[in-house]
Amino acid sequence: MTTCPRAGCDGTVEPDGFCDTCGIEVPATLPALTSVSAASVSAYSGSAYTAMHRTGPDSGPATGPDTGPATLGQSTGAFSGPSTGASTGPGTAPWTGTVSSSGRSRRASTRSSGRGRLGAGLVEVPRVPYRDPKSAVLTDPEVPEAKRFCSACGKEVGRSREGRPGRVEGFCPQCGHHYSYTPKLEPGEVLHGQYEVLGCLAHGGLGWIYLALDHAVSDRWVVLKGLLDSGDADAIAAATAERRFLAEVEHPNIVKIHNFVQHADRRTGETVDYIVMEYVGGQSVKDMIKDLRGSGGGTESLPLAQAIAYALEILPALGYLHGVGLLYCDFKPDNVIQTEEQLKLIDLGAVRRIGDNRSAIYGTIGYQAPEIGTIGPSVASDLYTVGRALAVMSFSFDFRRKYKTGLPTPADQPLLARFESYQRFLRRATDPNPELRFTSAEEMAEQLTGVLREVLAAEDNNPRPGLSRQFTPERRCFGSEQDPDLATAAAALPVPQVDAGDPAAGFLATATTGEAAERVAALRAAPVTTAEVRLQLVRALVDAGQAEEATRELYALTATSMFDPDDPSLVDSDDWRPVWYRGLAALVEGNPADARAAFETVYDVLPGEAAPKLAIALCAEATGNLAEAAHYYEVVWRTDRSYVSAAFGLARVLLAAGTRDRAVAVLHTVPDTSSHHVAAQVTAIRAQTDARHRGTDGQSPLVAISGAADRLEALELDVARRARLSVEVLQAAFDLVAGGGAADPAGPGELLGCELSDRGLRLGLERHYRTLARLADTPEERFALVDRANAVRPRTLV
Incomplete structure (x- = not known):
């Protein structure tokens, strides 16, 4: 028998490795613990270990190899609420800006987005x-057992x-911190x-x-x-913050809070805080994926359109939180539940104030x-979690280790290759x-909706x-009449919308x-020179x-913008609009390779x-890459039939x-x-009659x-x-009949009212040439057409 190493305990360690009195778990590989002093055990509960189950600017990420497969932040329960903080380091303000897709603001929007129908009304x-x-x-x-970790040092317990x-209760063998995984009710x-307990539903990171x-x-x-773990000060602080935040949150896609109550633990008499929330009776997105993989080969994921629909439904909820100054911090499939046709964002346990540095x-x-x-x-880190969660929902990959901060390449993941x-x-x-x-949940949802339209159109060939x-x-x-000139095409391509706030x-x-x-x-004589005026001048010059x-x-515009990005007369250096116009200018100069580089940047x-x-x-x-040209033209035309240039x-x-x-x-x-229907039919007619094809x-x-x-007659x-x-x-x-084509048994017997023979076709050509001669604008043109009619008419006996 070994004496218990915990200070103040006179128990002994049994053969199973646990103290028979206090329940501390003593690893067999750490016999030195038998001489651990009270001071050193106490030191184990310091910040060096608490940093392992959370993250902060002074502690480094909470996702290091020593944290195990789960942390306090990895709440797995279906019902939870918020905690605080947005620490960016001592004396620094939290960063909330990202790349500006519109170039009109470098800071993230905090406007609340309205709730839309599931899948933007596009997905069933x-x-x-x-x-x-x-x-x-x-x-x-x-x-x-696989989810039992010490809340102080992150080690297995x-x-x-x-x-x-x-054991479900005891003391951590590494730091001596008390742990308990037993229900308190x-x-x-x-x-x-008033609240009668029926039983446990789930366990999460905070309770x-x-x-x-x-x-x-x-x-x-x-x-x-x-x-x-009521002994964890940070967990208690998080629960307290959750109470405060939940009282402020009111959104149809976020779980509602009803009350806050306290109740004495039946065994210890300790007062425990409880949050009373609405019951959301459905299934989490994580469980949906688990069910798919359990009944399949183990790598199945949600249909891409369905995964995107879920993200689109939840993004307004995140936008709402950002609008009221909150960050969600822990978005993942576990924290989204679907009931009937409604999605709810649950577990606000990691929510914190924007600007919270503590x-x-x-x-x-x-x-x-x-x-x-x-x-x-920051807002950017919240949106990062949405991107990661969307990837997890739509395809199987090792997102915790191999691709912890990256994504598979299109070569490794067919879905990414199919939907660029x-x-x-x-x-x-x-x-x-x-x-x-x-920059914002609203912008993210806008672009994701465009991607969803492409995905759906590719699946059933119906435009969206x-x-x-x-x-x-x-x-x-x-390009409706002939191969397009690059300068003409540049003048036809879409251009950025004018910022109404300029x-x-x-x-x-x-x-x-x-x-x-x-x-x-x-534009050169404009009464005021602003970003939009200068961009519109570039457009006019192109x-x-x-x-x-x-x-x-x-170049002058983007160079000066680096000195004072807040000046409304200048353009942000990360604005995509100058890049777009640079591409148009390259087309006018006849340089499609440089133009493509600019347009690829905007596509990103x-x-x-x-x-x-x-x-x-x-x-x-223009560069002769017909396969790629066909691919991009087809994606555009298949999705939206208003881009007729793509069809041609x-x-x-x-x-x-x-x-x-x-x-x-x-x-x-x-x-x-x-308005281009007739031009398309005419092009089709010429394609069918062109000898080259x-x-x-x-x-x-x-x-x-x-x-x-037949097409012409219609x-x-x-x-x-x-x-x-x-x-x-x-x-x-x-031309075919003259070469013996009339003998083809598959050929028709008549064409445009003319017998399909040498004589019949000659008579038809003569008739149409004479019609054109009557409609000619000049005598010279009329004489030329009459000559053609005479030349083609069949020979007659005199």
Whole structure:
């Protein structure tokens, strides 16, 4: 027998390694503990160990290798509440700014976002039935041994030894701190004269969670949350903060608090605080994933659209917290519960005030931002956790170790390879540099909604258009008649929206119309020079073809912005808008490679926008990269049919790649409500009759020409245009007949009312040439058309 090493205890250590009196667990590998003094045991409970289960600027991250698989911040219960702090170091203010996607503010927005429908109204998410509260009560409430860690030093406690189960109460063998994992309430106990306990629901990082009946309010179901370890001063402080914060929080997607009560522990007489919250009867997102993997191969995840829908539903709740000066700090799938069609953000145990430099920081390994240990929590670190959680929900990866602060590459994760915009979204959301992340929950949701539209369109080929708050629509369609000139395309691409809050917004509403040269003159004479005025001047110079002058203006603008980013006449150095205009200027200069580099940068910042992808497709086409051009054109067109330039671009590159059938099919999807519908049909007709593309779709040439004729007959055209297209169709057929094509048994017997023979086609061509001659604008043009009619008419006997 070994004497208990705990000071003041005269017990002995039994063979199972526990003291028979105080219950301290003595590791067999640490016999030196038998001589530990009271002073040294007391020293173990100092800040060097408490830092291991939380994070702060002086302690380093709480997610180091010594913390084990769980920490106090890793609350696993389904019901919890907040704690405080946003420590950024002594004497420093918390950092809350990130990269500005709009360039209009370098600071995170604190506006509250309105609650939207689940999945932005785009996704049908499976309903989760309301769970009978009584069925959720644990029959044997016990904290698994793998989740038992000392709250003071983070070391393992309560583990099995020599076949004997680990103790649920005792003292840490490393530091002597007392631990207890036993529920403090039993079924039948009544708190505050009204809350009758039915049993335990779950255990979390800050306490046991109980189900109870509120006899004072129609016997409604409520949840009681107490402390797991009442001897932990930081845990008590967190619970106290939770009480204060929860009283202030009111949002439909955040669990509601009803009351705060105290109750004496039945064994020790110690007064314990409890928070009374609404019962949320559903299933956590974490449990959904566990169920999928339990019934499958072990690597299943939520459908991507469903995972995005969950994030979109919760982001307004985070935006609300940020708007009232709070940081959530511990977002993860465990803390989101779905009931029916509603999501609730639960467990506010890690919530802290923005600017709190004193409170302990709680978080979860694999979700927590890397700068937490030095800079402290911020809006950017909150949004980082959303990006990490979204990745965890949508694909399987080792997010706690191998990818603790990074993501798999598209080569390693097929989902990221398939949905590039989603991969770029996650990359920005979880960027190691907080200044390069999203600036607000509202902005993050805006870009994520754009990504969701792409994902859904890719899954069922039904477009999901949406208005952009960042870009105008495309200013005109390019490439509908012929291969686009780069300068012409640059003048047609979307441009950034004018900031309505700019002091010169009213002036710009009238000064940005008319010819480019007139706009340049008006903008140079503007009564006030602001960021928007200077950017609109760059736009006008690009439209006027003065790319060199536009580039000089851009360099002057971005260079001066480095000196005083708060000056409204200047542009933030991290603004994406000058980069966009730099890309347009490069197109005008005929340099698609440089233009693409600029547009790729904007795509990284705004992964949910169509404009950067359309511009990248144009650059890829101009540099001969047909496969990439087709990919980006298709993503844009499949998602939003208002970008008609993408349809013509996709058709062009498909024709160039030798897939005429696909090109014609794309042109056929330009809706008849579009002003470019006729142009698309005409392009399809010419693609089917062009000899350069014969045989690329496996069709008989005459069958393809017959299809073009049928398409032409269905169009409403003026006489002259119909006659010109009829000449093209009949001429293509005549060239084939002259070469023996009429013998093809698959060929039609008639074309545009003409017999498919040498004589019939000649008569048809003659008729249409004479029609065009009657409509000619000049005598010279009329004489030339009559000559063609005479040349093609069949020979007659005199």
